[in-house]
Amino acid sequence: MGHQVVAPDGNGYYPVGANVGIPGYFDWRGVANGHASDAVAWGWNTVRLTILCTDVVAPPPSDGAIASLVQEYTAKKIVVVIGCWDMTMNNQGDGTSLSDPTVLKLDAFWTRMAQQYKTNPYVWFNAENEPYWTDNAGWVAFQDHFLHLVRAQGAENIFVADVMNAGNDAGWGGARFVYDPSMGPAVSAGQCNVLFSMHNYGGVDDTITSSVYWQNVASANLPEMVGEFGYTVDGSSTAGSYRQNLNGALSTFNLAPNFGVGMLWWHATHGDNYSLKQSGNAFYADGGSSSNLSPAGQRLWNVGHAKPNLGRFTGDLRQSHCASAG
Numbered sequence: 001m002g003h004q005v006v007a008p009d010g011n012g013y014y015p016v017g018a019n020v021g022i023p024g025y026f027d028w029r030g031v032a033n034g035h036a037s038d039a040v041a042w043g044w045n046t047v048r049l050t051i052l053c054t055d056v057v058a059p060p061p062s063d064g065a066i067a068s069l070v071q072e073y074t075a076k077k078i079v080v081v082i083g084c085w086d087m088t089m090n091n092q093g094d095g096t097s098l099s100d101p102t103v104l105k106l107d108a109f110w111t112r113m114a115q116q117y118k119t120n121p122y123v124w125f126n127a128e129n130e131p132y133w134t135d136n137a138g139w140v141a142f143q144d145h146f147l148h149l150v151r152a153q154g155a156e157n158i159f160v161a162d163v164m165n166a167g168n169d170a171g172w173g174g175a176r177f178v179y180d181p182s183m184g185p186a187v188s189a190g191q192c193n194v195l196f197s198m199h200n201y202g203g204v205d206d207t208i209t210s211s212v213y214w215q216n217v218a219s220a221n222l223p224e225m226v227g228e229f230g231y232t233v234d235g236s237s238t239a240g241s242y243r244q245n246l247n248g249a250l251s252t253f254n255l256a257p258n259f260g261v262g263m264l265w266w267h268a269t270h271g272d273n274y275s276l277k278q279s280g281n282a283f284y285a286d287g288g289s290s291s292n293l294s295p296a297g298q299r300l301w302n303v304g305h306a307k308p309n310l311g312r313f314t315g316d317l318r319q320s321h322c323a324s325a326g
Helices: 037-043 065-074 101-119 136-152 184-186 203-207 210-221 242-259 293-306
Strands: 014-019 046-049 079-084 123-126 159-162 193-201 222-226 260-263
Touching: 014 293, 037 065, 037 293, 046 184, 046 260, 065 079, 079 101, 101 123, 101 136, 136 159, 136 184, 136 193, 184 193, 203 210, 203 242, 210 242, 242 260, 242 293, 260 293
Parallel strands: 014 046, 014 260, 046 079, 079 123, 123 159, 159 193, 193 222, 222 260
Antiparallel strands: none
């Protein structure tokens, strides 16, 4: 409702958690299956499952690890954001066509996911990780395509749209910010349950500062979360510079809660040193959830145990006409 997420019980919902992986399907060198209780101990209510969706060839429930993780985590009322990584390689070049063979495979995947999980509001659909860099009209058409596809299956689940500039939304190369009327508002107009996701690796902080950015997003009445942010335990970086990554993370920790903007750490099971543990290991390793935390891990632990109380919404929370709007 407006620029805030509402839980099925009518209370304000503030997403806190991390990106996680499972065996196969774009293996991130770690396993989240069997660790929902650890996520609860962290105070998380949301995880983002990072997979290559076009590798999933069997329809549910034969897709094994995905269905198992969804069942395990949502049973504890932890949202699972299913995210596809199949076209992330197009970030710098754009030119992604809706007739691309990969898009057609994604159509089949999201049709199955929508049919399988349309009765479970704790499953959210993130059509594609960072699909566009600077093609503004292409980004709108891409998000519209998959939003309408899942709604056509009768699925009212929250639809997550990664924003421009590989999610950084920094205005690089002529990319328009998500709050520009021709961007996020154009996607969400006449629709329901659309959540935008920016990836705060420091680009916004170098451009207009996160506080100004998130105020502009809120003023446009767009709900948003930080779907990725983080910095390494060893000072390296695979996303811009370490300095930018650190600044983006600190602004996410310190400022995002003031705007009701949730946060998902990159990455809680991957071995790339963007770790919540000082050792670089998974979020449940090294003596349990609260042990041997990295400085960032301690910060996320604190946020998870002090999530903002967004209050109870008293309006009409029924999702009427949502699916038909597609």
